[in-house]
Amino acid sequence: MICKNCKKVNSDDARFCIHCGSDLSNSNVAVEEGSVDKYFAEKKSAFIEEAKSLADSEMKQGIIWFVIALVITFGSYLFTSEGGTYYVFWGAMIYGIYRLIRGFWYKLNPESLLQKAEKEAKKDK
């Protein structure tokens, strides 16, 4: 729902606007005439914000995986410095890079997530 006072989007069961604190009980909430497009535009921008933060956490996860793989690889290298075999954790590194790139892609194209969601929704019907 949209707050009539500040025109920002709130969850449908909210009693008060999280942006300006207005009471959202019935009379104050209405999708005004001609505001349906605006309502969906705001929903969309909220979704895109969400997609961006998802992308950020995806990138963070990727970096964490990569760094951990690097640290373990380095650790195993140190332990086997006498010419033994050591392990390079390619799988985890590649997985980390993959998630980093995917996160980066989503950050650049948050709309692609929206389109993906739309496609999924159509498939369900």
Ligand SMILES: [Zn+2]
């Ligand atoms: Zn408000």
